[in-house]
Amino acid sequence: MGSEVFVAGVGMTAFGRSNQSLAELMAQAATKAFFDAGVRGVDYVLIGVMNVEEFTGESNVAALIADRLGLAGVPSARVETASSTGSAVFESAFYAVASGYHRNVLVIAGEKMTHLTTARTTRILAEVIERNERIHGASMPALAAMITQKYQYEAGLSSERMQSILAKVAIKNHYNGSLNPYAQFRKLVSEADYFGSKWVSFPLRTYDCAPITDGAVALVLTSEKKLIRVSGLGHATDTLAVRHRDSLTSFRSTRLAAQQAYSMARVNPPDISLAEVHDAFTTFEIIGTEDLGFFPAKQGWKAVEGGITSIKGKLPINPSGGLKARGHPVGASGLAQIVDMVWQLRGEVGNSRQVPGARIGLTQNIGGLANNNLVTIIERTDRFRPIPVYWKSLFDPGNTEPLVTSDPVQSSMEGTLETFTILYATPEGIPSPLTLGLVRTKDGRMILARGRDGNFVIGQEVQVEKEGDLFYMRGPSEKPPKRE
């Protein structure tokens, strides 16, 4: 392996709604990171931004930002992996330093989103979804809601208990965010606030979903020895379509990335002091803590109920407030997780959200609907390092191939409802509310379908019909609509 890689300096803008341009936000974060690092220059600039073209109408962003920083001449490139861009650009910078060809690499990640309407932003963000699922009207919250319903079903929880668990995740992260001066939301959220918030896509409410945010983050990686070392990196993709996966309630991309990162860092899950876990939706934080090996499958919710993941708990999760409360400028979030972890490990947080004695930190970042995930482990270099012991892997490869992944061509067929949601905040051009369900057909295919009127229950038999590119499902009690 090449050179060791260290973090020389970090910087972040306040997250939230900003009147500054993306270039201004990035310049502000970079200036802070330069100041913190105490370096005079860098030999490579890597920019992470998810969808600068459609959000801002500018392309050629790598040259634009280098020029804006007064670094015209220095090589610059943009890296992108949808909502895990912040971690992916960090990974690219790691390789550039580890290769020995670069000494100091400036990494900047950011996104400018709040100037567009929510419907338009939802439409742009939905471009990450596999085409067939997208044209049915599936948005990110709709897919996350279906995953939530399936998790509740598999974990054997009542609807009331599931919602109380999700509320606890939201309340915890908003509490942490209230202590973070960089967070978009700094108000405490009560149970009453949570249950009073609107449905986005049943059973997810506004307080289950990360907000739309402007913000930028910067970090300087170096080959020179510093307090914080990058010790583990993992990265894995999954099928673009959610319906092509073997499990809806565990993300293989997180499991694979975690396995690589633990192996490279030579640590096990119990060695991790604290973690930032991609909580674009509250359910994803729970699934993340299971996929990372912190808790057994379908038992992560117990850690939430038991307060284990609270800031004073045994394993603090999202002490920054997470994407939920700090905000989610899509291309920036992964790097924001890492920068906040640097502050935690250095002991620089400065108030009660500081986790005392933090030594090894892990961040997990999701790209798209969990099809391009990264896990990053950083650690203090001045502490005693445990001798790695054999750790019984939670990663049973098992049957990781879906049975049948192509969509069926028949015009009518029967199947079982695997999960469903009622989407209230529909993408541009689709009337609200919209029922969406994942149906396992008799021949083993999984399809996404729009629901006709009717009450749907997981496990129930449904009838599916194809009309043009779209599938529609009907429950057993419902009669076929009259044709005119």
Add this chain to the structure above:
Amino acid sequence: MGSEVFVAGVGMTAFGRSNQSLAELMAQAATKAFFDAGVRGVDYVLIGVMNVEEFTGESNVAALIADRLGLAGVPSARVETASSTGSAVFESAFYAVASGYHRNVLVIAGEKMTHLTTARTTRILAEVIERNERIHGASMPALAAMITQKYQYEAGLSSERMQSILAKVAIKNHYNGSLNPYAQFRKLVSEADYFGSKWVSFPLRTYDCAPITDGAVALVLTSEKKLIRVSGLGHATDTLAVRHRDSLTSFRSTRLAAQQAYSMARVNPPDISLAEVHDAFTTFEIIGTEDLGFFPAKQGWKAVEGGITSIKGKLPINPSGGLKARGHPVGASGLAQIVDMVWQLRGEVGNSRQVPGARIGLTQNIGGLANNNLVTIIERTDRFRPIPVYWKSLFDPGNTEPLVTSDPVQSSMEGTLETFTILYATPEGIPSPLTLGLVRTKDGRMILARGRDGNFVIGQEVQVEKEGDLFYMRGPSEKPPKRE
């Protein structure tokens, strides 16, 4: 430095207008590269595409392509630097292998453009241009045309001679393309064809500009020893705005990138057997050969007239046909240059465009209007390598800082016309034709202005007025328009 890096295999689709999707084109190129490399798997996939969101309406392209290739699970990221994306993604893959963390990295670059109208494509491509220059109506051909006029002026050439030189570049590259089965244009172009073609932006005609193209290219880099080794990489940015540069007729980004690549490869310009030079516009090929140190400044045109850059000449330039004849799928072109160079160095071209005995090849790729350029050097590992000798650098740093880079705030001022063009193929929403000029004001600022009616000559005094965000210029013979 880390591991040495070799090319294991390459593949390319035919370039031109295609009915296949971007994913299909990329899969086709990747399959060929896998077959050529003889590898069973790769541990990292890097995707180069310039503007997939606006051209195709899809984002999350790294996960999409990995899934399409049956590689769900393998880490994947997208790299982008505008029109030099193909080289930048190659550079990222180089670092990943050189770092020792990856053994076989699949690089795929492509673009799907021809399904949109030319005006819409021109509008999307113009997003690379600095905002102030863009809102005046400057397109890429308009800026290239102004650079051409200035080159002619500085080289002391008549308009007729300049056009005859540009014609020779176009005719040469179309001749080379006629021998390349992957090229978009395989017909010979005559002097009559050239002079019969339409003005795009005076003095550039259709045959001076690279076409709109669909296509994809793939390559596998490996740490295992193979015939072709990657020996030099260089990469540099420049100011986003053309008017902020110290020279219009030499690209500092190419000079800096070349310097790094020669230094890393420990070779000098005379050691290069052949080169692929970014000829998005015929003038850029001539400027490129000067900036790369092949010919002295403002003398590259002599090499064209003397046939030195022809396929049978002493230094063949663009034996593939270049962007001009092979076509220019913007995100793919840089990697296409490298893949064609691999075929040349392996001696696999198979017809009269094979350059005999080629040992060291160089490719130069321009991002945006020459503000993110890369130079790549690859070589055969089985040949005698010359002992590096001191080579008198052509790169005199000189005064590389522009005098004043901010735009003036006065509403009216005088200046000297540095260069101008008449743009016929205007971007969406701007009437044709449009006169554009670069004006050096009395206080040393350079501004881009739209021309009122009148005849403009380089070196002439002009009057500039500001209206809103736009500048307008008038020649001395012209009276101010009456205001109502």
